[in-house]
Amino acid sequence: xxxxxxxxxxxxxxxxxxMTLQCAQDMNHNSMYWYRQDPGMGLRLIYYxxxxxxxxxxxxxxxxxxxxxxxxxxxxxxxxxxxxxxSVYFCASSEGLAGxxxxxxxxxxxxxxxx
Amino acid sequence: GIQVEQxxxxxxxxxxxxxxxxxxxSDSVNNLQWFHQNPWGQLINLFYIxxxxxxxxRLSATTVxxxxxxxxxISSSQTTDSGVYFCAVVGNAGNMLTFGGGxxxxxxx
Numbered sequence: 375x376x377x378x379x380x381x382x383x384x385x386x387x388x389x390x391x392x393m394t395l396q397c398a399q400d401m402n403h404n405s406m407y408w409y410r411q412d413p414g415m416g417l418r419l420i421y422y423x424x425x426x427x428x429x430x431x432x433x434x435x436x437x438x439x440x441x442x443x444x445x446x447x448x449x450x451x452x453x454x455x456x457x458x459x460x461s462v463y464f465c466a467s468s469e470g471l472a473g474x475x476x477x478x479x480x481x482x483x484x485x486x487x488x489x
Numbered sequence: 490g491i492q493v494e495q496x497x498x499x500x501x502x503x504x505x506x507x508x509x510x511x512x513x514x515s516d517s518v519n520n521l522q523w524f525h526q527n528p529w530g531q532l533i534n535l536f537y538i539x540x541x542x543x544x545x546x547r548l549s550a551t552t553v554x555x556x557x558x559x560x561x562x563i564s565s566s567q568t569t570d571s572g573v574y575f576c577a578v579v580g581n582a583g584n585m586l587t588f589g590g591g592x593x594x595x596x597x598x
Contacts, residue, residue, distance in 0.1 A: 430584075
């Protein structure tokens with residue numbers, strides 16, 4: 375099992391450009407998440423999807439959109455990138471949201487720089 | 490929302506030494522995880538431990554949920570233990586994994 379995979383690994387954008395970060399998991403998990411990690415800090419939740427067909431905002435959703443394409447895939451879109459969105463983006467998944475089902479497993483991250 | 494504080498923020502050890510990392514949280518939790526972020530940025534799951542004690546090799550963790558803290562013990566540290574250790578929790582009333590600020594560990598040979 376590959377676990378959680380993310381593409382691309384690195385990306386450089388100019389201010390105003392758009393892009394989509396892709397995430398897929400092969401653990402048959404119901405819930406998926408997008409986080410960002412700024413230098414020297416812990417991760418902060420951008421959006422999550424409790425199950426296929428649902429998405430909800432996290433702590434820092436402004437400037438982002440998400441799509442839960444199917445049970446395996448959850449994408450994050452930046453419509454008009456800004457330098458403040460320079461960060462490392464992590465995707466995660468868990469079996470569910472409640473109790474013992476919510477241990478989260480993380481992908482390798484995408485390092486995004488916006489010039 | 491729930492607050493998570495980790496201590497110490499930085500720790501330098503000589504190889505072979507033992508250490509204890511602490512995580513305090515401000516409310517009841519139904520999920521607590523410890524992660525190691527290695528120097529390449531990868532997040533590695535260490536423990537899922539909302540309560541009780543677990544051990545995995547040289548690492549062990551204890552969460553005392555009633556007193557709102559968790560401890561991560563590293564014994565006989567190795568240079569490969571270097572990196573940042575994060576504690577993260579989900580409050581009973583929430584769905585979000587909230588991360589602490591991390592403990593940066595450097596193990597010197």
